[in-house]
Amino acid sequence: MSFFRSHIVAMTGYVPGEQPQGGKLIKLNTNENPYPCSPKVRASIGRVVQAGLQKYPDPSATAFRMRAGELLGVGADQILCGNGSDDILTIVTRALVDPGEHVRFAQPSYTLYRTLAEIQGAKCHVINYNSDWSLGPDFTQHCDKLRLAFLANPNSPSGTTLPPEEVARIADALPCPLLVDEAYADFSETNCLELVAQNEKIMVSRTLSKSYALAGIRFGFLVAQPHVIHELNKVKDSYNCDALSIAGATAAIDDQKWLEQTRGAILATRSRLTERLRELGFDCVDSQANFVWCNHPEHSAKSLYQRLKSDGVLVRYMTYEGWGDGLRITVGTDEQVDALLGLLSFL
């Protein structure tokens, strides 16, 4: 069918990390939480299932927005809920960017930013990170056609975080809104939520996929000023979040004790993983997320990925055009990380 928009035909589409269904691999490739979610989430979902699924969900996920607003110190009218934070990024792009206009993001980072720009028919400004994972003045350079900038903070695959003061400076200098993608912020020492009140151009997205161990239910949200949320609401599908995910997400964010314990476990394992990888000769970046980014001076990242996969451990091999490659290893349980380290110790 030759009816598709030409840039859709020309693009390749986003390729998500491998999701082997039901296999026996140790899965350290898509930054899932290795621990089961809070039991309160399961109970809450179970109650909705028993009450019946025949009715439409609350289109604006009020229960979640009320509870999350209290916990994060923002108004419920500053929160937009999405079918995963990918849905949030999609909504923001569709609301701000016309075909032929420009979208900016750093490299290496989340490759979906490019896909979303391409679907929209927009042009990409790809700004390389400096070698110390800081961003140079190119990221804030003026451009008449620039409509949106994405910044993953903590960044993936590096796990590095720009301090809030630096993000505030970037947002001020940019001629367009800045989406701060905080998918991994619960594992970081800092976050940018407080900047939202200071600058209407700053939007902060979060997901429950990683820190709350709920990748399976697809729930993310955006924090922005109320008039920004108002416009974005026009673009989202009315019932973009289902009744089970709203109930599960609300129970999850309500259980901060669970989050604290799980985060503690993951951070402890992350330290151990980083230390041991360095002992094995890896160059390993200090991470503020639930994964570590590394390369080995004597073994190619691709060969290591393949060897680990054939031995039953799946990590993420990432390659970025014109930049280089590396391994992104999700922080699993201690047992999973020990299995990985055991395989690597024979290098």
Place this chain on the structure above:
Amino acid sequence: MSFFRSHIVAMTGYVPGEQPQGGKLIKLNTNENPYPCSPKVRASIGRVVQAGLQKYPDPSATAFRMRAGELLGVGADQILCGNGSDDILTIVTRALVDPGEHVRFAQPSYTLYRTLAEIQGAKCHVINYNSDWSLGPDFTQHCDKLRLAFLANPNSPSGTTLPPEEVARIADALPCPLLVDEAYADFSETNCLELVAQNEKIMVSRTLSKSYALAGIRFGFLVAQPHVIHELNKVKDSYNCDALSIAGATAAIDDQKWLEQTRGAILATRSRLTERLRELGFDCVDSQANFVWCNHPEHSAKSLYQRLKSDGVLVRYMTYEGWGDGLRITVGTDEQVDALLGLLSFL
């Protein structure tokens, strides 16, 4: 923030039917199924909850596509799954229509078609139905900028269905793809699935919200030729369907015995409701869906809606600019319909 696309700021956004949360109203306004879903759906969702929600779902919902393909007589590669059929309509619009291009649909029909066109920055061709709910030659008129036509079949709010031969003729005559929105096809005597193999321009969307009593889990799908699905896959969010909805939807479509029984109950109640409304003096269209569309010669639709709501029964008051208004009443349980008819009998 003045950064939004101008047509987003100018539009009002889609207004879904009222979704009172937890009230005591008899809810006959958004065409939900009044019966609980198959027990097999609840069991299947329960198993996923117990197995854990920390992993990403299968991005292409393979289990559902395999089973649905078998049942519907199409290949799994002819099916695209969505977060409700609204997600499917969104994906199709984004894949086919550039800003400034045109989208065509009939009136009165599903008002989301206009919203999707507006979000995309497209112009709308609104073609009025004839008084007998047929479509005239305007619907297939040539236009260089036309990129997509929507046809709800059965239509809402009328509940009327164009026969497949007529839909095939329309698709042949149109200069663009035709999305046949079969949200209510499980309640109809005919459907257009078999047309997909004959014409690459025909796409058929379905939802599990109505006939399978699963509005709460958000699951819909599209049937089209494989090369069409291939392009559309580039536009959908990778993980647009969550693990619970995939499991629930797969169990639902697998339980055709449940569907048969529920459909039988709804069709029997629909006959009784139609007959009794006519006895009460309503003009009532013969319906092929799970709702009926009616007007009373002596009472305004709006006043009837308000009176019923104040008495605890919520029906849908619909008004279409330049066309007129009416009541769309969902076929509920016999008890719900009796309560409605009891209130109306004092007219």
